[in-house]
Amino acid sequence: MLYIVGLGLGDEMDITVKGLAAVQSCARVYLEAYTSVLTVPKERLEKLYGRQVLIADREMVESDLNAILDQADIVNVAFLVVGDPYGATTHTDLVLRAKELNIPVTSIHNASIMNAVGCCGLQLYNYGQTISIVFFLDNWRPDSFYDKIRANRAIKLHTLCLLDIKVKEQSIENMARGRKIYEPPRFMTVNQAIEQLLEIEEKRDENVYSKHTIGVGLSRVGASDQKIVAGTLEELLDVDFGEPLHSLVLAGEMHFLEADILRTYAVNVDTFNKYAIVSEH
Amino acid sequence: MLYIVGLGLGDEMDITVKGLAAVQSCARVYLEAYTSVLTVPKERLEKLYGRQVLIADREMVESDLNAILDQADIVNVAFLVVGDPYGATTHTDLVLRAKELNIPVTSIHNASIMNAVGCCGLQLYNYGQTISIVFFLDNWRPDSFYDKIRANRAIKLHTLCLLDIKVKEQSIENMARGRKIYEPPRFMTVNQAIEQLLEIEEKRDENVYSKHTIGVGLSRVGASDQKIVAGTLEELLDVDFGEPLHSLVLAGEMHFLEADILRTYAVNVDTFNKYAIVSEH
Numbered sequence: 001m002l003y004i005v006g007l008g009l010g011d012e013m014d015i016t017v018k019g020l021a022a023v024q025s026c027a028r029v030y031l032e033a034y035t036s037v038l039t040v041p042k043e044r045l046e047k048l049y050g051r052q053v054l055i056a057d058r059e060m061v062e063s064d065l066n067a068i069l070d071q072a073d074i075v076n077v078a079f080l081v082v083g084d085p086y087g088a089t090t091h092t093d094l095v096l097r098a099k100e101l102n103i104p105v106t107s108i109h110n111a112s113i114m115n116a117v118g119c120c121g122l123q124l125y126n127y128g129q130t131i132s133i134v135f136f137l138d139n140w141r142p143d144s145f146y147d148k149i150r151a152n153r154a155i156k157l158h159t160l161c162l163l164d165i166k167v168k169e170q171s172i173e174n175m176a177r178g179r180k181i182y183e184p185p186r187f188m189t190v191n192q193a194i195e196q197l198l199e200i201e202e203k204r205d206e207n208v209y210s211k212h213t214i215g216v217g218l219s220r221v222g223a224s225d226q227k228i229v230a231g232t233l234e235e236l237l238d239v240d241f242g243e244p245l246h247s248l249v250l251a252g253e254m255h256f257l258e259a260d261i262l263r264t265y266a267v268n269v270d271t272f273n274k275y276a277i278v279s280e281h
Numbered sequence: 282m283l284y285i286v287g288l289g290l291g292d293e294m295d296i297t298v299k300g301l302a303a304v305q306s307c308a309r310v311y312l313e314a315y316t317s318v319l320t321v322p323k324e325r326l327e328k329l330y331g332r333q334v335l336i337a338d339r340e341m342v343e344s345d346l347n348a349i350l351d352q353a354d355i356v357n358v359a360f361l362v363v364g365d366p367y368g369a370t371t372h373t374d375l376v377l378r379a380k381e382l383n384i385p386v387t388s389i390h391n392a393s394i395m396n397a398v399g400c401c402g403l404q405l406y407n408y409g410q411t412i413s414i415v416f417f418l419d420n421w422r423p424d425s426f427y428d429k430i431r432a433n434r435a436i437k438l439h440t441l442c443l444l445d446i447k448v449k450e451q452s453i454e455n456m457a458r459g460r461k462i463y464e465p466p467r468f469m470t471v472n473q474a475i476e477q478l479l480e481i482e483e484k485r486d487e488n489v490y491s492k493h494t495i496g497v498g499l500s501r502v503g504a505s506d507q508k509i510v511a512g513t514l515e516e517l518l519d520v521d522f523g524e525p526l527h528s529l530v531l532a533g534e535m536h537f538l539e540a541d542i543l544r545t546y547a548v549n550v551d552t553f554n555k556y557a558i559v560s561e562h
């Protein structure tokens with residue numbers, strides 16, 4: 001059996017009771033470590049599980065699925081994913097390969113930012129499509145998110161922005177020389193995301209949002225030190241959200257109950273009340 | 282401390298290790314039992330927790346928040362919610378009331394259908410806004426979902442349809458007479474949802490979707506007997522999805538990898554290939 005187990009968002013204790021039992025039944029335990037990151041050292045997982053945890057990086061998952069699935073028809077193998085197994089990235093190739101080999105697959109779900117973001121008070125069914133914001137480079141500043149935000153805002157919906165993570169990336173020089181030397185992990189902050197958003201608004205100039213649009217910055221959702229701050233994008237530029245991971249929501253039109261909750265997280269209640277778009281029904 | 286604890290989607294073992302520890306620290310444990318339902322008897326929760334579980338129905342939550350929060354400044358109280366605490370309904374009033382009383386609130390997240398639906402292979406960031414389909418009555422057949430589906434499909438997005446649940450509802454006669462007699466719980470099936478969708482398409486006739494649109498019916502997601510079936514809406518009308526809870530997805534344009542996974546759940550691969558809209562990039 002291949003178990004694909006969501007670890008949730010906080011620390012090692014956010015695994016489910018069912019997930020923990022599954023992991024403890026496994027001969028091998030892999031941790032997917034390239035689309036997201038643990039907020040705790042993997043040794044804490046190993047202590048809770050009583051199992052060694054093997055790191056599955058992008059190279060391994062993209063080139064060596066058979067190693068992960070080796071003998072999974074006769075022993076249990078766990079593939080751990082931060083958040084939900086099907087949160088931001090589905091491990092499509094792994095599931096399809098297991099099915100080809102007639103290896104049964106069981107998914108054990110958990111929270112991901114895609115549903116936990118509801119904690120800020122904006123209701124999940126009032127969100128449109130989720131967008132991703134990647135680190136801009138000097139000559140590569142992709143703005144396809146702008147049209148998606150416009151589509152959401154045209155019908156008054158909120159937009160969840162997932163912020164870029166760079167794990168185990170090579171510099172161009174090291175890649176060119178075939179040196180397996182990796183850069184330190186980088187995580188986009190709420191502040192960087194807002195800078196990029198405002199740069200694109202300035203460039204496109206189609207009035208999709210502005211520095212006065214109400215946003216919500218979130219960091220370490222689900223951890224004991226999670227931070228949620230609401231304010232205009234301009235205000236949020238100056239807020240220190242601390243350690244990763246960060247996420248950002250652009251608020252659309254709010255139901256007054258949504259506004260009542262979100263206001264409790266406001267940097268400044270006066271500007272919040274001035275710029276929030278609130279409906280009474 | 283008030284703990285708002287998500288129970289996840291399957292059985293009592295889907296609580297997180299952190300959530301279980303929190304519940305076991307509580308003097309009182311309430312289960313929210315009107316916006317969703319457990320798939321197991323509450324006695325199984327009580328056995329795992331070593332705690333009595335009190336049912337919090339709509340009347341209690343809407344009229345007697347102070348009873349739930351009584352002494353929560355000096356003892357721990359748990360409020361259990363099927364799925365994630367902020368899945369389909371935020372318990373806004375409870376959180377706001379606790380904040381007014383200076384009672385600290387800790388949320389413990391879990392999977393909800395809003396993220397677990399990713400298990401069918403359609404990626405979460407390709408979904409538009411989520412819609413709700415309520416049971417039609419003879420003289421009340423609300424179709425506001427139609428415009429929302431149109432907005433999603435116009436930009437090729439998938440649509441998650443949450444299906445109605447009626448728990449502890451009174452008949453009009455019993456309500457008029459003030460008799461606290463409740464109807465048995467009812468859960469909308471995938472088949473009923475499709476009938477209502479096709480009725481509204483026939484009435485509005487704006488070609489937003491049709492009986493040939495590819496849908497995905499899901500039941501008991503996260504449980505060991507979960508069922509996922511893809512097919513045209515017409516095909517899914519005849520599929521028995523069994524026990525509740527049911528959900529339905531209307532597929533938009535699929536990336537070919539999404540189609541590769543979803544095809545493995547198809548009623549009929551030929552009709553799936555004929556009617557699926559698949560992009561190559």
